[in-house]
Amino acid sequence: MKITGSTVIFITGGASGIGFAIAEAMAEKGAKLMLADLSQNKLDEAAAALSAKGADVATVVCDVADEGQMRSAADATINRFGKVHIVVNNAGVALGGRTGEIALRDWRWIMDINVMGVVHGTEIFTPLIRSHGEGGHIVNTASMAGHVASAAMAPYHASKFAVVGYSEALQPELAPDNIGVSVLCPAWVKTNIHRSALDKPTGHIGEDDPLFLKMNNVINAGIDAGDVARWTVECIEDNRLYIFTHPDFAPFIQKRNAQIVADYAAAAQYPAFKQG
Numbered sequence: 001m002k003i004t005g006s007t008v009i010f011i012t013g014g015a016s017g018i019g020f021a022i023a024e025a026m027a028e029k030g031a032k033l034m035l036a037d038l039s040q041n042k043l044d045e046a047a048a049a050l051s052a053k054g055a056d057v058a059t060v061v062c063d064v065a066d067e068g069q070m071r072s073a074a075d076a077t078i079n080r081f082g083k084v085h086i087v088v089n090n091a092g093v094a095l096g097g098r099t100g101e102i103a104l105r106d107w108r109w110i111m112d113i114n115v116m117g118v119v120h121g122t123e124i125f126t127p128l129i130r131s132h133g134e135g136g137h138i139v140n141t142a143s144m145a146g147h148v149a150s151a152a153m154a155p156y157h158a159s160k161f162a163v164v165g166y167s168e169a170l171q172p173e174l175a176p177d178n179i180g181v182s183v184l185c186p187a188w189v190k191t192n193i194h195r196s197a198l199d200k201p202t203g204h205i206g207e208d209d210p211l212f213l214k215m216n217n218v219i220n221a222g223i224d225a226g227d228v229a230r231w232t233v234e235c236i237e238d239n240r241l242y243i244f245t246h247p248d249f250a251p252f253i254q255k256r257n258a259q260i261v262a263d264y265a266a267a268a269q270y271p272a273f274k275q276g
């Protein structure tokens with residue numbers, strides 16, 4: 001869909017990192033913005049920066065894991081702008097650790113935010129987009145971690161694979177309603193994402209934690225969130241399903257695909273599954 005001055009966009013995790021950068025890129029197109037995030041102070045700072053550039057922006061405090069807060073955020077968006085066209089389900093947290101040692105409470109925390117947050121945004125906003133008949137778009141922020149997995153980050157991978165699969169299912173379903181679907185899949189982007197793991201429910205970990213230090217290094221060497229955001233806007237306008245940002249990760253996807261093809265071929269040789 002074309003983004004214009006009458007396009008209304010709701011962005012979760014809009015006060016920082018990729019969400020804020022998407023808000024900036026959308027503001028350049030003149031779109032009206034509703035930013036949702038956990039802290040009013042951070043939202044005020046983000047809104048002030050956007051307003052200073054002439055953006056029409058409002059904010060709402062909303063924990064995406066909480067269905068009631070998402071419903072209130074949707075009401076606030078409609079009350080302020082009358083309608084909504086694009087929803088960016090972007091808020092997310094990171095969690096890794098050694099399997100067998102990760103608290104189940106922490107597992108539920110990441111799944112509630114990274115998966116149910118996206119589900120809440122989609123389930124609650126889709127009827128609102130359908131209702132005006134002008135079409136719209138849903139962008140779900142997954143990750144390259146939703147396509148290729150590595151050790152010691154199992155909860156994050158599980159949550160992001162879920163978001164990729166969910167988005168793939170939504171695309172054909174929402175196309176007849178003229179609602180496009182994209183899934184944003186960056187690798188490392190310079191944001192505050194690594195800091196989210198410091199505040200997981202089972203307690204604060206120190207900035208000297210080895211996993212935190214590793215994340216800190218790779219995130220700080222990541223690409224600029226502004227580039228991710230501007231490419232995301234182009235991909236929405238082109239109605240592209242996958243929004244990739246790191247061409248150097250393509251071989252890892254090819255390796256995974258090759259493994260699937262090989263294991264499928266092995267299954268086809270098993271006598272009980274042989275065809276013909």
Ligand SMILES: NC(=O)c1ccc[n+]([C@@H]2O[C@H](COP(=O)([O-])OP(=O)(O)OC[C@H]3O[C@@H](n4cnc5c(N)ncnc54)[C@H](O)[C@@H]3O)[C@@H](O)[C@H]2O)c1
Nearest residue numbers: 013016017018063064091092143186187188189191192193
């Ligand atoms: N930075 C990366 O390298 C990278 C790579 C791939 C995917 N991602 C994904 O991008 C998305 C945005 O993260 P980011 O990198 O910009 O990090 P960030 O920490 O800078 O921004 C995330 C924002 O989400 C907010 N948030 C966290 N939990 C929330 C909740 N329960 N309800 C509402 N808001 C909440 C935070 O307050 C923060 O403002 C996440 O889904 C993340 O998993 C990031």
